[in-house]
Structures are given as C-alpha cells and as structure tokens.
Amino acid sequence: xxxxxxxxxxxxxxxxxxxxxxxxxxxxxxxxxxxxxxxxxxxxxxxxxxxxxxxxxxxxxxxxxxxxxxxxxxxxxxxxxxxxxxxxxxxxxxxxxxxxxxxxxxxxxxxxxxxxxxxxxxxxxxxxxxxxxxxxxxxxxxxxxxxxxxxxxxxxxxxxxxxxxxxxxxxxxxxxxxxxxxxx
Numbered sequence: 001x002x003x004x005x006x007x008x009x010x011x012x013x014x015x016x017x018x019x020x021x022x023x024x025x026x027x028x029x030x031x032x033x034x035x036x037x038x039x040x041x042x043x044x045x046x047x048x049x050x051x052x053x054x055x056x057x058x059x060x061x062x063x064x065x066x067x068x069x070x071x072x073x074x075x076x077x078x079x080x081x082x083x084x085x086x087x088x089x090x091x092x093x094x095x096x097x098x099x100x101x102x103x104x105x106x107x108x109x110x111x112x113x114x115x116x117x118x119x120x121x122x123x124x125x126x127x128x129x130x131x132x133x134x135x136x137x138x139x140x141x142x143x144x145x146x147x148x149x150x151x152x153x154x155x156x157x158x159x160x161x162x163x164x165x166x167x168x169x170x171x172x173x174x175x176x177x178x179x180x181x182x183x184x
Contacts, residue, residue, distance in 0.1 A: 009170050016166035041101045041111040049118045051089040057082045060111070061103035069099045069115060077101075093119040 040060025048054055058065035058077045065077045072085035091097070094117065101111045 008173060012166050012170045012173075016163045041113055043099050043113050043115050046114070047116045047118050048087055050087060050091040050093065053084055053086050054115065055082050055084055056099070056101075058101050058103065058111075061101070061105065061109075063103060063105045065104060066102045067099055068102070069097050071097045071115065071117070087115075087117065091117045093117050 040058065042055075042057045042059075044055045044057070054072075056067045056075055056077055058067070059080070061077075061079070063079055067075045067077060067083060067085065069085075071088050071091040075083040075085045077083040096114050096116045099113045099115050101113070103109045103111075
C-alpha cells in the first residue's frame with residue numbers, strides 16, 4: 001500500500017483560497033459603518049430614532065471632510081475629528097438612508113455608509129390609565145439576525161461555490177486514489 005500524495009490536495013486548497021481572496025477583499029472595501037471600522041468612515045449609532053443624533057467620523061481622510069444625507073444637514077468634519085448631526089424628525093421609520101462622505105483632498109474621494117431610522121419613538125409616552133412611563137413602537141420590535149446578513153453578493157456566492165466544488169473534487173480524488181491502491 002503506498003502513501004497518498006498530498007501535493008494535489010494541497011494545490012486544490014491553495015487554488016480555492018486564491019480564488020476566494022479577491023472576493024473577500026472587494027467585499028471588505030465596499031462595506032462601511034461601525035461593523036467595519038477599517039473603512040475609516042463611520043456613522044454611530046448606525047440605527048437612530050427620528051430626531052436623534054449621530055456622530056460622524058472620517059478617519060480615512062487626511063483633510064476636512066463633509067457628510068451629507070437626505071435626513072440631516074451637511075456636516076463638516078475636521079481632520080482627524082468627528083462631527084455631529086441631528087436626524088430630521090420627519091425621517092421615515094424603518095428606512096435606510098445613505099450617508100455620503102466627501103474627502104476634500106485633491107483629487108476628492110467619496111465613501112458611502114448606511115444609516116437606518118428605527119421604528120421606535122424617541123420620546124416616552126404616558127398612558128392615561130397608568131402612571132408608568134413606556135415607549136411604544138407602532139411597528140413592533142425589529143428582531144432578527146442582528147446585522148449578520150447585509151445583502152446577496154454574487155462574488156461571495158461564486159467564491160463559496162468554488163470552495164465547495166474544490167472540496168468535493170479533492171474528496172473524489174482522494175477516494176479514487178485509495179480504491180486504486182487497495183485493488184493492486
């Protein structure tokens with residue numbers, strides 16, 4: 001009985017890793033927000049009630065930056081600093097708005113981060129039959145996956161499929177080699 005060569009399986013694994021690396025890098029470069037502080041552009045908190053305040057940071061910019069969105073006025077962010085914006089009270093609960101950061105360098109660059117408006121009210125309400133203070137949410141609680149799913153990304157799907165195919169091909173190759181060595 002002879003030993004199974006490791007080289008073909010190692011090459012398949014290296015090829016699968018090499019094929020998935022560009023997809024992971026591209027995905028990391030396009031995401032923003034507090035979940036990926038490596039981008040240098042953040043909106044904190046990423047979910048806010050209408051009328052609430054957000055802190056904006058443009059750490060990736062070496063000069064002053066501006067942040068614009070459909071739910072607050074334009075904010076100028078100093079170099080290596082932060083800015084604060086108040087979200088409009090008429091912002092639609094449950095909607096996601098895009099915040100555009102523009103770095104005032106030559107040439108200027110832009111980045112986008114999402115800001116979600118929460119469905120809960122930011123002011124407490126009192127019941128006429130009870131003296132307890134409570135906050136009400138007409139749309140209910142938004143539970144779920146906690147931000148673990150963003151959107152369908154075709155690059156990630158292709159990379160995952162390539163890894164699965166490489167693993168299946170490696171398994172078939174190893175099993176066939178074992179059967180051949182046992183039959184001789």
